[in-house]
Amino acid sequence: MAAEFDTENSTNRSLLKKQSLVAMIVVLAVIAVLTAILLLRGFLPGRQISNPPGTVGNTAGNLNNGGLFCEYNDVVYFSNPYDDGALYAMAPDESNIRFLSSSVPQNLLAGGDYLYYFQTGVAGSGDFASIASGHGFHRTDLEGRHAVSLSPDIILSGQLVGDYLYLLSSDKEGTEFFKLRCDKSGEKISLADYAVNPSSAADGTIYYAGTLNDHFLYALDTADDIPRQILDTPLWFPMAVGDYVYYLDLNSNYSLRRYQFSTGETQILTSERVDWFNVGSGFVYYQTVGAAPQLKCMRTDGSDEITIAEGNYNHIHMTSRYVYFQDFEDGTLYHSAIGSGSYSVFQAASDAAAKKR
Numbered sequence: 001m002a003a004e005f006d007t008e009n010s011t012n013r014s015l016l017k018k019q020s021l022v023a024m025i026v027v028l029a030v031i032a033v034l035t036a037i038l039l040l041r042g043f044l045p046g047r048q049i050s051n052p053p054g055t056v057g058n059t060a061g062n063l064n065n066g067g068l069f070c071e072y073n074d075v076v077y078f079s080n081p082y083d084d085g086a087l088y089a090m091a092p093d094e095s096n097i098r099f100l101s102s103s104v105p106q107n108l109l110a111g112g113d114y115l116y117y118f119q120t121g122v123a124g125s126g127d128f129a130s131i132a133s134g135h136g137f138h139r140t141d142l143e144g145r146h147a148v149s150l151s152p153d154i155i156l157s158g159q160l161v162g163d164y165l166y167l168l169s170s171d172k173e174g175t176e177f178f179k180l181r182c183d184k185s186g187e188k189i190s191l192a193d194y195a196v197n198p199s200s201a202a203d204g205t206i207y208y209a210g211t212l213n214d215h216f217l218y219a220l221d222t223a224d225d226i227p228r229q230i231l232d233t234p235l236w237f238p239m240a241v242g243d244y245v246y247y248l249d250l251n252s253n254y255s256l257r258r259y260q261f262s263t264g265e266t267q268i269l270t271s272e273r274v275d276w277f278n279v280g281s282g283f284v285y286y287q288t289v290g291a292a293p294q295l296k297c298m299r300t301d302g303s304d305e306i307t308i309a310e311g312n313y314n315h316i317h318m319t320s321r322y323v324y325f326q327d328f329e330d331g332t333l334y335h336s337a338i339g340s341g342s343y344s345v346f347q348a349a350s351d352a353a354a355k356k357r
Contacts, residue, residue, distance in 0.1 A: 049112060049183035050163055057109025057116060057160030060200035060239040061278030062317050069317035069324060072110035076319050079105050081326065081333050083353035086123035087144050092321045097352040100144030109160040115140050116165065118155040137167065139182065150184050159198040159206065161222050166198035166206060191225055202240045209236050215250055231259055241279050248274055256286055269302040280318040281338045287313055295325060306341050
């Protein structure tokens with residue numbers, strides 16, 4: 001009788017273990033399914049995304065210079081030329097440089113919990129592999145993961161304003177300026193069949209140079225997407241900063257000027273011909289053209305002009321601490337502390353790329 005009792009207990013214990021194991025497997029399976037659903041809801045198109053009021057994806061100066069740097073929430077995201085343009089991140093003081101993704105971004109934007117950029121290829125791949133990987137405008141999380149394709153179009157320029165992306169695309173069919181919710185809910189809304197550069201945005205308004213009948217300054221109110229003319233001076237690369245818009249005057253040999261919204265007055269900042277410029281932290285950095293081209297710096301009122309470097313440079317980007325620029329010939333990336341007259345190779349970016357390999 002005792003032996004039969006022990007056998008029965010053993011059978012019951014075995015059955016209980018099997019039931020517990022089955023229950024545990026069921027619980028784990030349910031958790032896995034719920035986790036998958038949450039991930040899908042978080043990263044697939046269609047999730048309702050709402051950005052903080054006043055969200056603007058990047059500065060006009062950075063975007064007009066390629067959008068290769070973007071500072072957001074004390075993090076600087078950038079395309080590292082020493083790693084074939086791969087996406088990296090770092091602190092504004094250039095510490096904690098780290099690799100995020102092999103995607104090669106342009107037109108970097110940030111807002112809410114996401115990064116947005118136009119992918120031109122994949123770092124470390126040949127030309128065919130880069131093309132095969134697909135160009136397109138993507139959204140990722142702030143670590144460069146979980147990429148979602150928002151548009152397959154070739155994007156020439158774009159800006160994030162509130163919950164909408166304003167994008168200028170071009171293909172064999174022509175040019176299109178349109179807007180798209182950043183969560184891709186709803187259809188894209190076509191706004192123009194001619195070039196509108198949305199890079200400069202402030203207080204819900206996009207400032208751009210006309211391209212249809214003139215090159216005057218226009219403002220597009222994103223509340224109703226209706227444009228209005230602001231200034232009847234032919235200009236290029238307008239950058240609205242505070243009470244001013246900085247621009248290149250087409251009637252005056254592409255000299256750098258600024259227009260004050262509150263007074264309607266125009267100020268000449270330099271009479272030299274300028275190719276590229278950027279504005280931030282109370283300074284203007286600009287590349288002059290001529291027999292002896294130079295990268296220069298001045299305060300935003302045109303005072304205290306200094307020469308930073310001799311030669312031709314482009315891709316002038318600014319963060320809260322540094323200005324970055326590249327040699328036009330060999331692509332070497334340099335940096336200079338904001339307001340400083342000295343510069344050097346951005347060696348830390350090169351070291352980070354070498355360490356990754």
